[in-house]
Amino acid sequence: MEAVRKWIQFFSTFLVNGFWGFPVTKNIYQGPLKVICSPGLNCYSCPAAIAYCPLGSLQQLLLGIRFSLETGSLYVGTYVVGSMGLIGAVLGRFVCGWICPFGLFQELLHKIPSAKWRIPKVLNYGKYVFLALFVVVFPLMLVDDFGFGAPWFCKYVCPAGTLEAGIPMLILQPELKSTIGWLYWNKIVILLLFVMWSVVSSRPFCRTTCPLGAFYSFFNRHRLVRLKLNEEKCTKCGACHKVCPMEINFNETPYSPECISCMRCMTRACTYGAISLEVAGYSMLDDALPVRQKNV
Amino acid sequence: MKKKFKPRKAPFILIGLFLLLFLFGIAVEEPLRVLEQAKAICLSCIGIG
Numbered sequence: 233m234e235a236v237r238k239w240i241q242f243f244s245t246f247l248v249n250g251f252w253g254f255p256v257t258k259n260i261y262q263g264p265l266k267v268i269c270s271p272g273l274n275c276y277s278c279p280a281a282i283a284y285c286p287l288g289s290l291q292q293l294l295l296g297i298r299f300s301l302e303t304g305s306l307y308v309g310t311y312v313v314g315s316m317g318l319i320g321a322v323l324g325r326f327v328c329g330w331i332c333p334f335g336l337f338q339e340l341l342h343k344i345p346s347a348k349w350r351i352p353k354v355l356n357y358g359k360y361v362f363l364a365l366f367v368v369v370f371p372l373m374l375v376d377d378f379g380f381g382a383p384w385f386c387k388y389v390c391p392a393g394t395l396e397a398g399i400p401m402l403i404l405q406p407e408l409k410s411t412i413g414w415l416y417w418n419k420i421v422i423l424l425l426f427v428m429w430s431v432v433s434s435r436p437f438c439r440t441t442c443p444l445g446a447f448y449s450f451f452n453r454h455r456l457v458r459l460k461l462n463e464e465k466c467t468k469c470g471a472c473h474k475v476c477p478m479e480i481n482f483n484e485t486p487y488s489p490e491c492i493s494c495m496r497c498m499t500r501a502c503t504y505g506a507i508s509l510e511v512a513g514y515s516m517l518d519d520a521l522p523v524r525q526k527n528v
Numbered sequence: 529m530k531k532k533f534k535p536r537k538a539p540f541i542l543i544g545l546f547l548l549l550f551l552f553g554i555a556v557e558e559p560l561r562v563l564e565q566a567k568a569i570c571l572s573c574i575g576i577g
Contacts, residue, residue: 259569266566267559276566277574284566288573292565293558300561307561311553317546321539386573398574408576419575454538513536 233499237330244272245333249396254279258404269315271323272332273444275386278396279404286316287367287444288386288393295371295381316447324455325448328438329492334392335438339477341430349432350479355440356490362389363443385443387415391423434477439490449489457511459493461486465506472497472507482507 248270251261260279270276270283277288293300293309300307319327328335342348366385375381386393398419402408429436438445452458461483472482475496480488482497483506498507508515553559 260567262567264563267563275574277569284562288570289562289565292570293561305561306556307558309553309558310549310556311558311562314546314548314550314553318543318550321542321546383570383573386570387575390573393574397569398576401569401571401574401576408571411571411576415572416575451542454536454542456539456543512539513534 233495237494238336240330241333241336241339244331245274245336248272248274248283248333249278249280250282251280254404269312269319271319271327273334273390273392273442274332275390275393275397277393277401279400281396286312287390288383290316291367291371291383291386294368295375295383297372298375298379316444320448320451320455322456323448324451324458324493325445325489325491326455326457326493327448328435328442328445329494332438332444333396334442335435335492337395338426338430338435338437341427342434342477344431346431348434351433351436351439353479358440359438359442359446359449362441363446367443388418389422389441391419391426391437394419394423434479435492438492439478445492452489452491453487457493457509459486459491459495459498460508460510460515462506462508462515465504467504467506469504471501471503475501 251263254260260277261282263282265282266276266284268283269286269289270281273287274281274283274285275288276283276285290309290312293307293312297308362385366389370384371381373381374384398416402412426437426441459482466483468483470481470483473480476482477494477496478488478490478492480490482488482491495509498509510516
């Protein structure tokens with residue numbers, strides 16, 4: 233199952249970054265597919281990106297909301313939030329575990345041999361602060377003389393934007409080098425910090441900073457597809473605790489907002505069939521896995 | 529004996545709610561604005577400029 237998940241992660245990364253004409257055009261994709269929401273964190277200024285980033289779009293709509301309303305347009309983010317909500321209501325944080333390109337990037341970094349550290353649980357709340365302040369409140373409230381805000385999260389924080397768009401655009405358009413300043417170096421430092429942190433800790437950006445993960449986490453209990461614990465079969469052996477990349481005790485908090493549904497607990501740890509995949513109340517895959525058949 | 533399958537309602541309520549938001553966005557032509565923004569490179573967003 234882990235190999236299948238890796239293949240899906242790579243496939244979805246190439247799917248949302250499917251424009252390979254950029255070395256010729258020296259520019260980003262500008263076709264009609266960019267009206268489709270990228271489920272995971274994927275900067276839409278990445279030269280290969282063919283879908284829009286929901287966080288980037290939402291900030292852009294919110295920062296210009298006064299102008300939109302004054303001109304009689306109702307561009308208040310309903311299409312973007314609707315798209316994000318539909319994805320969240322069906323998959324929740326499955327997206328983080330199976331689709332997000334930046335999640336894959338962190339997982340690959342974590343494979344580098346090194347000492348491994350746990351992340352203090354209190355830092356998990358950080359992503360909600362970034363969602364509330366950097367994605368919604370600051371772009372909406374902190375405006376210039378013309379009534380426009382700034383895309384705070386993209387501009388000052390997002391390491392995915394630096395990796396997928398900032399660095400590649402400087403390579404494609406070297407004349408931009410003359411315009412880089414402290415903003416660029418600030419984002420390079422943030423990217424480097426997350427790269428180093430990802431080597432020693434599992435998915436630090438997803439757990440402490442990602443506003444998209446924070447948004448999807450609201451759906452984890454009531455999403456259509458989720459992991460389910462069968463308490464009658466659970467022996468509380470704690471095997472699921474040891475394999476979780478998000479450091480969740482699955483048998484204690486099966487609908488934890490941190491769960492990215494990577495299914496390691498189900499396929500690599502639980503030998504009692506206590507964890508299953510559930511779609512709208514219907515359990516599946518609970519007795520179908522070879523690891524269990526071997527151990528029963 | 530097999531347990532009776534009881535579908536959960538909450539996901540469908542959420543899907544319906546966000547589908548309405550999504551359709552409202554389409555009705556006010558927000559996708560055009562999103563597309564317009566997505567076609568342009570926001571240099572300051574990626575730390576350049």
